[in-house]
Amino acid sequence: MGSSSTETKMMRLNVEIWRQAGPSDGGGFESYKVEASPDMSFLEMLDVLNEKLMADGREGIAFDHDCREGICGMCSLVINGQPHGPENETTTCQLHMRNYKDGDSITIEPFRATAFPIVKDLVIDRSAFDRILQAGGYISVNTGAAPDAHAVQVPKVQADLAMDAAACIGCGACVAACPNAAAMLFTAAKVSQLALLPQGQAERSSRAIAMVDQMDKEGFGACTNHYECMAACPKGITVENIARMNRDHLRASFTSRD
Amino acid sequence: MSPATLDSKVPTGVPLADAWTRHKFDLPLVNPSNRRKFTVLVVGTGLAGSSAAASLAEMGYNVKAFCIQDSPRRAHSIAAQGGINAAKNYKSDGDSVHRLFYDTVKGGDYRAREHNVHRLAEASVSIIDQCVAQGVPFAREYGGLLDNRSFGGAQVSRTFYARGQTGQQLLLGAYGALNRQISAGRVEMKTRCEMVDVVNVDGVARGIITRDLQTGEFERHAGDAVLLCTGGYGNVFYLSTNAKACNVTAAWRAHKRGAYFANPCYTQIHPTCIPVSGHYQSKLTLMSESLRNDGRVWVPKTQGDTRSPEQIPDADRDYYLERRYPSFGNLVPRDVASRNAKAVCDDGKGVGSTGLAVFLDFRDAIQRDGRDTIAAKYGNLFQMYERITGEDPYSVPMRIFPAVHYTMGGLWVDYNLQSNLPGLFVLGEANFSDHGANRLGASALMQGLADGYFVVPATITSHLAGASMQAVSTSDDAFAEAEAASRDRFQKLLSVRGSRSVDQFHRELGQICWDKCGMARNQAGLTSALSEIRALREAYWQDVNVLGDGASLNQNLEHAGRVADFMEFAELMVGDALHREESCGGHFREEYQTEEGEAQRNDEAFTYAAAWEHKGDGQSHELHKESLTFDNVKLTTRSYK
Ligand SMILES: Cc1cc2nc3c(=O)[nH]c(=O)nc-3n(C[C@H](O)[C@H](O)[C@H](O)COP(=O)(O)OP(=O)(O)OC[C@H]3O[C@@H](n4cnc5c(N)ncnc54)[C@H](O)[C@@H]3O)c2cc1C
Ligand code: FES
Numbered sequence: 001m002g003s004s005s006t007e008t009k010m011m012r013l014n015v016e017i018w019r020q021a022g023p024s025d026g027g028g029f030e031s032y033k034v035e036a037s038p039d040m041s042f043l044e045m046l047d048v049l050n051e052k053l054m055a056d057g058r059e060g061i062a063f064d065h066d067c068r069e070g071i072c073g074m075c076s077l078v079i080n081g082q083p084h085g086p087e088n089e090t091t092t093c094q095l096h097m098r099n100y101k102d103g104d105s106i107t108i109e110p111f112r113a114t115a116f117p118i119v120k121d122l123v124i125d126r127s128a129f130d131r132i133l134q135a136g137g138y139i140s141v142n143t144g145a146a147p148d149a150h151a152v153q154v155p156k157v158q159a160d161l162a163m164d165a166a167a168c169i170g171c172g173a174c175v176a177a178c179p180n181a182a183a184m185l186f187t188a189a190k191v192s193q194l195a196l197l198p199q200g201q202a203e204r205s206s207r208a209i210a211m212v213d214q215m216d217k218e219g220f221g222a223c224t225n226h227y228e229c230m231a232a233c234p235k236g237i238t239v240e241n242i243a244r245m246n247r248d249h250l251r252a253s254f255t256s257r258d
Numbered sequence: 259m260s261p262a263t264l265d266s267k268v269p270t271g272v273p274l275a276d277a278w279t280r281h282k283f284d285l286p287l288v289n290p291s292n293r294r295k296f297t298v299l300v301v302g303t304g305l306a307g308s309s310a311a312a313s314l315a316e317m318g319y320n321v322k323a324f325c326i327q328d329s330p331r332r333a334h335s336i337a338a339q340g341g342i343n344a345a346k347n348y349k350s351d352g353d354s355v356h357r358l359f360y361d362t363v364k365g366g367d368y369r370a371r372e373h374n375v376h377r378l379a380e381a382s383v384s385i386i387d388q389c390v391a392q393g394v395p396f397a398r399e400y401g402g403l404l405d406n407r408s409f410g411g412a413q414v415s416r417t418f419y420a421r422g423q424t425g426q427q428l429l430l431g432a433y434g435a436l437n438r439q440i441s442a443g444r445v446e447m448k449t450r451c452e453m454v455d456v457v458n459v460d461g462v463a464r465g466i467i468t469r470d471l472q473t474g475e476f477e478r479h480a481g482d483a484v485l486l487c488t489g490g491y492g493n494v495f496y497l498s499t500n501a502k503a504c505n506v507t508a509a510w511r512a513h514k515r516g517a518y519f520a521n522p523c524y525t526q527i528h529p530t531c532i533p534v535s536g537h538y539q540s541k542l543t544l545m546s547e548s549l550r551n552d553g554r555v556w557v558p559k560t561q562g563d564t565r566s567p568e569q570i571p572d573a574d575r576d577y578y579l580e581r582r583y584p585s586f587g588n589l590v591p592r593d594v595a596s597r598n599a600k601a602v603c604d605d606g607k608g609v610g611s612t613g614l615a616v617f618l619d620f621r622d623a624i625q626r627d628g629r630d631t632i633a634a635k636y637g638n639l640f641q642m643y644e645r646i647t648g649e650d651p652y653s654v655p656m657r658i659f660p661a662v663h664y665t666m667g668g669l670w671v672d673y674n675l676q677s678n679l680p681g682l683f684v685l686g687e688a689n690f691s692d693h694g695a696n697r698l699g700a701s702a703l704m705q706g707l708a709d710g711y712f713v714v715p716a717t718i719t720s721h722l723a724g725a726s727m728q729a730v731s732t733s734d735d736a737f738a739e740a741e742a743a744s745r746d747r748f749q750k751l752l753s754v755r756g757s758r759s760v761d762q763f764h765r766e767l768g769q770i771c772w773d774k775c776g777m778a779r780n781q782a783g784l785t786s787a788l789s790e791i792r793a794l795r796e797a798y799w800q801d802v803n804v805l806g807d808g809a810s811l812n813q814n815l816e817h818a819g820r821v822a823d824f825m826e827f828a829e830l831m832v833g834d835a836l837h838r839e840e841s842c843g844g845h846f847r848e849e850y851q852t853e854e855g856e857a858q859r860n861d862e863a864f865t866y867a868a869a870w871e872h873k874g875d876g877q878s879h880e881l882h883k884e885s886l887t888f889d890n891v892k893l894t895t896r897s898y899k
Contacts, residue, residue: 067502068540074327119472119811129329153402199392
């Protein structure tokens, strides 16, 4: 299977990969050579490299991945300086080796941010994102307490905008791309989604305040309008969401009763 | 030991349509102020687990939840694209709870339990209400009402969707509800944490052993009930549309501690996936079933026709689905479409470099409706296809091939979703309950959420409010024994230091299962698979190469543990396929087919769920039967001619 055309087009690559034994280890780059076929996905190239390393008695490179189809948000590599690599609106796992050619050099690093400590090699800890959502990224409705789904109409434009924001996969590329390692795009996507829907109105103000507070507590940087986040986002989340969140936050700060 | 009888605990003496309401009334209640005294361990936080954990915590129970990924939001449920069914009848096209029930029982080829399916259809309605209230941005019409589509050949429009990301949006809704309870301190959430054993005390499931994937530490957790919501076992085939971490470990460990495994041979193969491109292939990507609404499936009429597809005139093409099934054509159910693709490829007419693919051609649809219309409908799918294959489906037909997608089998549960092991409940894809031998499109999301939001929060009292529960402590012998056994297993894997990688073994296992227990099965193939699997398993423990240690993140070791369980589970799956001497749904035995080559059930002998009991390593499993009765639908032969 797959013996014919693909193998004849094999390319040889030099890869520089960040290796770090654990959270407290210093870490550094190591160079490897790997052969890849253009039909491989980027992660399959790493699989092949890992098989080779292990056959030589060396531990494989740790990297996060799961769905391998661009939706779970696990994969999180900085490839030649770009979070998720060169392709627009494409996660690492959806990137294919036909973007590279024989002899290319590729540098691979984890998403870097103070709020995303490295666990091992290319694996990072993104639990700060979960804590931001725990602070208020939901609508408080107990199971069984919901009215009929048609009780409230939602204009299609609003629903579509909410869906645009909700498409965030929580990968953290926005943070990795930002010179300040800010988490504004991530936080704003959730704040916006819920603020755009009638169901989200009751907690709209408290939500914006609580989530922004938590974001600051986690050690993410401040937004200085570089918009690198939007360029790196594999799901096309726009900075309009940040504007929307800022408006809500401002309004909420003025009207807050505490 | 005399075989325990399988009591499904379905309500008797009540009409089907009233059974669930009546059952809920008959169930004992736990006083709200007493609920916090009970600890529920929820293993897995995909749709089923997140919804259950959140709902139970809201009710006041003390919940501890666990998942493998770094966040509940990344569970495999996130990848579901198409939609979720519900009998809302918002389109006034004749849908009803009864019709959804009927379609599901028939779609499952009459191998599901009527009462469970009816309850599922009832709950479907409340699921949509719940999700909308949580802020799930379902697709809407211009008037602001919810949009529906018809899915997977259904004759009514009952599928709710959120673009091509329905699973993502539903999971984010449930994860939001879970987050709310985490922040309220009612759920303790452990991520990157794998359950490696169930602990029984006096024959009741009272705890679990976990391994922290970051530190390698083993931990003991005690509770009053254990909920397994750990998903399906499709990755036993190595290549599947499932996420890479999907596994059978939790279910298999529970099975080895006494829980029966039901109908493991019922696996679903999805007809429209992107074919394998090379030996390095790590997973397969599903292309939405909706493509078959406009694409026409064909292969060249003659073997070895190497012309490029555009150059093959219609006269030399075999539109085999349209030819064989004039009334359903390209829209025949998943199992039928998959089997036919295999048949033409076996016949040497497959296309592409591997010969294991068929064409899905949009030429005629583009000519008829225009490129823009097709792009509006399928643009994102076409783009995904092009990204993976490097080919443009607007000008060259897509190449597709079936792939493993879903597993209907799972741990046996009664009407309360409790396994035969008291205290152990099983939800979502991990149980065997609602889909019989074949699952209909958009019904898995519905089942996971029904189980988690509406069924278990009601039925868990059957266990908790029952006999007075003795307190258990994690220092009990049963915990110590289970922890030691788990440590040994992982240590053993680390100490082999053989010559073949975990992935190599996993691929080999997958190939055996796919070739001999895949789309078509027969006695000779299954028999040889049994011995091949045993030999491979032996080789595994002699020759697998797992590097590193167990004291930090070690992805290779994680994978090794899961493959070890797949190696044991595969034998049961194949054995079940061998024992079921009939064809039904996703289980096609070549010996049992009609003259026209369609699946032939044997209702007289096989109208039962096969629940297998583990009798010890190296011993054969014991079969327990739950006979299925159909009082509300008539058993017919599915026909799509
Ligand atoms: C590509 C694709 C598309 C699909 N599209 C649809 C669709 O359109 N409509 C539909 O109805 N269905 C669809 N399905 C099926 C559906 O997505 C799944 O059946 C369903 O989401 C399963 O949900 P679950 O909660 O049971 O399990 P999962 O979502 O698989 O969650 C399992 C959970 O268990 C955890 N876990 C597993 N093992 C352990 C362990 N040992 N210890 C601790 N935690 C563990 C995992 O971390 C995870 O949290 C699709 C499936 C695929 C593969
Ligand atoms: S692995 Fe899931 S998004 Fe990349």
